[in-house]
Amino acid sequence: MKDALKVVPSASPVSTGVRDTAAIAQALSGVLADTYRLVFKTHAYHWNVEGPLFYSIHKLTEEQYENMFAAADELAERIRALGELAPSTMAQIIDNSKIEDHGVDVTAAEMIEDLASDHERVAHRFHAVVELVEGRKDPVTDDLATARSAFHESAAWMLRAIAKS
Numbered sequence: 001m002k003d004a005l006k007v008v009p010s011a012s013p014v015s016t017g018v019r020d021t022a023a024i025a026q027a028l029s030g031v032l033a034d035t036y037r038l039v040f041k042t043h044a045y046h047w048n049v050e051g052p053l054f055y056s057i058h059k060l061t062e063e064q065y066e067n068m069f070a071a072a073d074e075l076a077e078r079i080r081a082l083g084e085l086a087p088s089t090m091a092q093i094i095d096n097s098k099i100e101d102h103g104v105d106v107t108a109a110e111m112i113e114d115l116a117s118d119h120e121r122v123a124h125r126f127h128a129v130v131e132l133v134e135g136r137k138d139p140v141t142d143d144l145a146t147a148r149s150a151f152h153e154s155a156a157w158m159l160r161a162i163a164k165s
C-alpha cells in the first residue's frame with residue numbers, strides 16, 4: 001500500500017493510431033494555458049466591473065468563465081488521453097500562455113475590448129491546433145479544438161455586441 005502512494009506521474013505511450021502525440025499534447029498545453037489565464041482575467045472583470053453595463057458584463061463573464069473552466073478540464077484530460085502529462089505548475093501556465101495581464105484601473109469598455117481581443121487570440125491558437133492535427137489521425141482533438149474555436153469566436157462577438165453604440 002505504501003508503494004502505491006509513491007507513484008510519480010509519467011507520460012505513457014498510447015496505441016490509438018494518433019500520430020505525433022507529444023506535439024499535439026504540447027499544442028494543447030498552450031491552449032489550456034490560455035484558457036486557464038482567461039478564466040482568471042474574466043473572473044476578475046466579473047468581480048470589479050462597474051457602471052451602467054455592470055449587469056450585462058457581470059452575467060456574460062460568469063457564463064464565459066464557467067464554460068472555460070469546464071473546457072480547461074477537458075483539454076487537460078485530452079492531454080492525458082494522448083499519453084502525456086498535463087501542466088502541473090502555475091509557472092507552466094504563465095509560460096505557455098499568450099494572454100497577458102491588462103493591469104488595474106480598467107474601464108468597462110477596456111475590459112470588454114481586452115477580453116474580446118483575448119478571445120480572438122485564443123481562437124487563433126485553437127485554429128492552429130486544428131491545422132496541426134490534420135493528417136495526424138486525431139479526430140477527437142480536431143473536434144475539441146473546433147468546438148473551442150467556435151466558443152471563443154462567439155465570446156468575442158457577444159462581448160463587443162454589449163459595448164456597441
Ligand SMILES: [Fe+2]
Nearest residue numbers: 046047058062
Ligand atoms: Fe460571481
